[in-house]
Amino acid sequence: MAARKQNSTYSRNEKCIIDCDLTFAVYMLGGRWKLLILDKLAKRKMRFSELKKEFSYITERMLTLQLRTMEQDGLVKRTVYAEVPPRVEYELTDTARELAPILSQLSDWGGKQRKIAQQGTAV
Amino acid sequence: MAARKQNSTYSRNEKCIIDCDLTFAVYMLGGRWKLLILDKLAKRKMRFSELKKEFSYITERMLTLQLRTMEQDGLVKRTVYAEVPPRVEYELTDTARELAPILSQLSDWGGKQRKIAQQGTAV
DNA sequence: TGTGGTACATACAAACATGTAAGTAATGGC
């Protein structure tokens, strides 16, 4: 759900694909770090720097980008406190919290699949 | 879930991210056409050419690619009939069918979100 | 005056995903 060029078939296809509610939903969750962020924020409100510490490999740029699109998509709420040094807190919206039970099922399914896939590779 | 170069941070991050069952699941569904294909095949077994007709904008290449990774991921089963011209049928695996109820919930959620997003844009 | 911390922003580069165009094998029907 980032900005796209309005160009040729690539975007045209995207528009028609996004008409599918399911695809729309999965695209909203599809960023590399979004689900992990969702999971952390499900437990509690967190500051930018706290999130950064949680995912030792994420860069500040990526964290910013993912949080921004999640904010635009109505998944997280961003609160800026006018202090110095700055303090910014992120928390899930109600919308995102509605997802929790669904994602939990999907996670169970994913876990099962992953085990199967690993067995396959092991043999 | 395609082949990747084993390179630098990009892959390293992927490996640690994929450790999350939920991320694993969403990555499996993340291809542009996969959910639409899943939806069609949920109704009935279909031939390659039938699928192509269903999605007027998909190219043969993309359809092939998406079906291949779905097959590798255990979402679809591919049956080749040794005829000329060739006939190939695709159907969902049990694994994929287990997803149906979960995806249906996710689709409902997506529909709701999409309406909200559109209202936002309209104003 | 200089340093430190927070939460970013910007320019650039690499890797990946998707799309375009053209070609292939096999064989039945003309």
Place this chain on the structure above:
DNA sequence: GCCATTACTTACATGTTTGTATGTACCACA
């Protein structure tokens, strides 16, 4: 022999996502 059909494959081009490196504003504190 030639063409049509089906389900692909290959080489190439375009677009998007992720990562690297560096810079910025703000002000308290030393």
